[in-house]
Amino acid sequence: MPAAAVPDTIPAPAPVRAGIRVALLGNPNTGKTTVFNRLCGARAKTSNFPGTTTEKREGRCRLTPDLDVAMVDLPGLYQLQLSWPEARIVRDVLRGVGHAKPDVVVVVIDASNLARNLVLVGELVQEGRPVVAALNMTDVAERRGLRVDVAALSAKLGAPVVPMIASKGAGFGDLRNAIVGVITGRQTIARPTNLPDADAPPEALSAWADALADATVETTAARVAEERITERLDQVLTHPVSGSLIFLLVMGGLFWTLFEFASVPMSLIDGTFKGLGQLVQHFLPPGPLRALLTDGIIGGIAGTVVFLPQIMLLFFLISLLEDTGYLARAAFVNDRIFHRFGLPGQAFVPLLTAHACAVPGIMSTRLIPDRRDRLATILVLPFMSCSARLPVYVLLTSLLFASRPALAGLAFGGCYVLGAAAAFLSALLFGKTVLRGTARPMMLELPGYKRPSIRNALVTAKDQGLAFLKTAGTIIFAICVVMWWLSAFPSSSTPARAVELRAEAAAPGLAPDRAQALADEADAVESQSRQAASFAGRVGRFVQPIFRPLGYDWQLTDGLLTAFVAREVFVSTMSVLAGAGGKELGEAGVLDRIRGMTRDDGTPVFTRATSASALVFFVLAMQCLATLTVTRKEAGGVKYAVLQFGYMSGLAYVAAFVVFQAARAMGVS
Numbered sequence: 162m163p164a165a166a167v168p169d170t171i172p173a174p175a176p177v178r179a180g181i182r183v184a185l186l187g188n189p190n191t192g193k194t195t196v197f198n199r200l201c202g203a204r205a206k207t208s209n210f211p212g213t214t215t216e217k218r219e220g221r222c223r224l225t226p227d228l229d230v231a232m233v234d235l236p237g238l239y240q241l242q243l244s245w246p247e248a249r250i251v252r253d254v255l256r257g258v259g260h261a262k263p264d265v266v267v268v269v270i271d272a273s274n275l276a277r278n279l280v281l282v283g284e285l286v287q288e289g290r291p292v293v294a295a296l297n298m299t300d301v302a303e304r305r306g307l308r309v310d311v312a313a314l315s316a317k318l319g320a321p322v323v324p325m326i327a328s329k330g331a332g333f334g335d336l337r338n339a340i341v342g343v344i345t346g347r348q349t350i351a352r353p354t355n356l357p358d359a360d361a362p363p364e365a366l367s368a369w370a371d372a373l374a375d376a377t378v379e380t381t382a383a384r385v386a387e388e389r390i391t392e393r394l395d396q397v398l399t400h401p402v403s404g405s406l407i408f409l410l411v412m413g414g415l416f417w418t419l420f421e422f423a424s425v426p427m428s429l430i431d432g433t434f435k436g437l438g439q440l441v442q443h444f445l446p447p448g449p450l451r452a453l454l455t456d457g458i459i460g461g462i463a464g465t466v467v468f469l470p471q472i473m474l475l476f477f478l479i480s481l482l483e484d485t486g487y488l489a490r491a492a493f494v495n496d497r498i499f500h501r502f503g504l505p506g507q508a509f510v511p512l513l514t515a516h517a518c519a520v521p522g523i524m525s526t527r528l529i530p531d532r533r534d535r536l537a538t539i540l541v542l543p544f545m546s547c548s549a550r551l552p553v554y555v556l557l558t559s560l561l562f563a564s565r566p567a568l569a570g571l572a573f574g575g576c577y578v579l580g581a582a583a584a585f586l587s588a589l590l591f592g593k594t595v596l597r598g599t600a601r602p603m604m605l606e607l608p609g610y611k612r613p614s615i616r617n618a619l620v621t622a623k624d625q626g627l628a629f630l631k632t633a634g635t636i637i638f639a640i641c642v643v644m645w646w647l648s649a650f651p652s653s654s655t656p657a658r659a660v661e662l663r664a665e666a667a668a669p670g671l672a673p674d675r676a677q678a679l680a681d682e683a684d685a686v687e688s689q690s691r692q693a694a695s696f697a698g699r700v701g702r703f704v705q706p707i708f709r710p711l712g713y714d715w716q717l718t719d720g721l722l723t724a725f726v727a728r729e730v731f732v733s734t735m736s737v738l739a740g741a742g743g744k745e746l747g748e749a750g751v752l753d754r755i756r757g758m759t760r761d762d763g764t765p766v767f768t769r770a771t772s773a774s775a776l777v778f779f780v781l782a783m784q785c786l787a788t789l790t791v792t793r794k795e796a797g798g799v800k801y802a803v804l805q806f807g808y809m810s811g812l813a814y815v816a817a818f819v820v821f822q823a824a825r826a827m828g829v830s
């Protein structure tokens with residue numbers, strides 16, 4: 162590593178005032194977050210800027226045993242004068258809007274792409290900011306045949322320059338010393354004599370940065386070879402055909418990994434909470450308290466925490482892909498297609514992730530820099546068919562094509578196509594109405610290829626997991642408890658049929674299997690009676706006239722209403738109403754029981770027309786409180802959650818109505 166431009170040690174600083182703030186800036190993909198994580202470690206916290214969904218990270222950094230400072234990690238950006246939300250946020254922080262101005266600005270710059278990064282440094286020096294330049298990834302620069310004269314760069318820049326390898330923890334002692342030197346006044350900041358004025362054209366600043374890089378960077382033959390390799394890789398990875406194929410392979414691998422590896426901890430979490438519920442059932446007698454603990458509280462917490470492995474694994478993998486430099490190239494490939502529908506290229510990861518679960522998909526829209534583009538992606542993302550829809554699709558396609566498995570499979574795949582088409586067409590519609598405008602032209606610098614930071618990916622996964630638990634978890638838990646209460650009360654008397662079945666099961670000399678079957682049937686009859694008499698059941702009968710044009714009776718309406726909490730609840734609700742005791746679809750006889758359900762007039766609940774209508778409704782409707790909760794947080798207001806719910810539900814209703822009426826007109830029963 163080149164010699165540092167700051168002394169290895171600094172004498173003990175003179176007493177300094179309390180409340181010192183240090184701002185951390187840098188272009189995207191310069192390792193800024195890695196620097197922040199190393200400086201602040203576990204003392205960091207993530208929060209949103211007021212009025213935006215752009216995140217900042219704040220932490221405490223101990224520069225010396227006697228000096229603790231507040232550090233804020235600001236969004237990555239290329240220039241301060243851009244009109245983007247990130248630039249406005251950074252300008253407000255530097256000007257002290259809402260809080261004290263930072264005492265020192267640490268700019269993390271990429272040693273392998275010096276000219277581009279020096280533009281931001283030049284803007285800060287133009288404004289007279291006390292700057293420390295953290296020259297990161299010096300090892301990458303050397304491998305690419307670039308040697309930076311750090312002493313010359315510091316002298317010409319008029320500010321301390323600290324060479325670093327943040328991913329390996331190298332250079333942080335010198336960085337702390339440089340910051341302390343600026344705070345205490347031991348290190349002075351001088352304005353370069355040839356720096357253009359702030360009112361000069363932007364080209365002047367770029368020319369200054371290029372000239373400064375040319376004067377302080379030596380290029381070797383290895384650099385030429387590195388550029389040739391990078392160019393060859395980019396020709397493949399950004400090509401419309403090969404780039405798209407590689408993108409599908411990479412995202413397919415990410416998608417498979419998300420399902421395959423997250424399933425193990427998700428099963429462990431599910432099993433743990435099931436065991437906890439069984440423990441409560443063992444020690445508490447039957448009654449409202451036990452039901453509240455097992456079905457309401459434990460069930461509500463389990464339904465929230467079970468998403469955690471997917472969310473943490475997703476952000477871990479995204480962080481790795483971003484560090485390698487591939488994510489920028491994938492966005493470039495997709496931008497050509499997505500832009501036509503008013504979506505940015507960066508939307509591909511959230512939309513793909515939503516096939517596993519919309520919650521982590523919405524959270525991953527933080528990758529999208531523009532707020533308008535981010536909102537457009539959030540609003541249409543739940544159209545993508547998530548894993549929670551799978552049991553519903555299996556049930557309804559099986560009912561729709563009972564004796565035609567090939568057609569059932571075709572209809573199953575068609576659900577995914579319909580959801581994706583609705584997402585892109587809705588994005589196009591939003592771009593002409595509520596989010597008027599087109600996707601922002603993508604200003605993207607393709608970063609160099611480098612080895613990802615495992616440590617940084619782990620920290621990112623931890624932060625996003627905690628953010629999910631703190632926001633969505635509490636609200637989802639409360640709603641689950643309320644829904645349990647609506648389903649459990651008012652309590653009804655045990656039906657005579659259930660009493661008869663239990664008495665028959667207790668008869669002496671009865672075979673154990675037969676006794677268990679009778680007991681299960683008694684539980685199913687009692688559960689069905691309780692569901693029908695509950696507040697939820699009464700609501701189903703009350704609301705049923707709204708859904709009558711879609712072909713739904715009160716039982717199907719009740720299943721639809723409970724599915725608004727979570728789509729997968731639909732199958733268990735129909736299982737209860739069919740007298741199967743809420744068993745899973747794969748258990749023996751459950752599908753036949755649901756298929757044989759009848760209305761009050763004795764006609765089948767699930768005709769082919771009704772099944773087709775319900776299938777279309779579930780593809781298009783917003784039926785997940787967890788998704789709405791995360792939408793409210795990530796979009797920065799409840800109005801977008803209301804818009805999302807209203808638009809998707811309205812579209813689903815109209816589409817289901819058209820399907821049902823068309824099926825009836827064609828004589829499909």
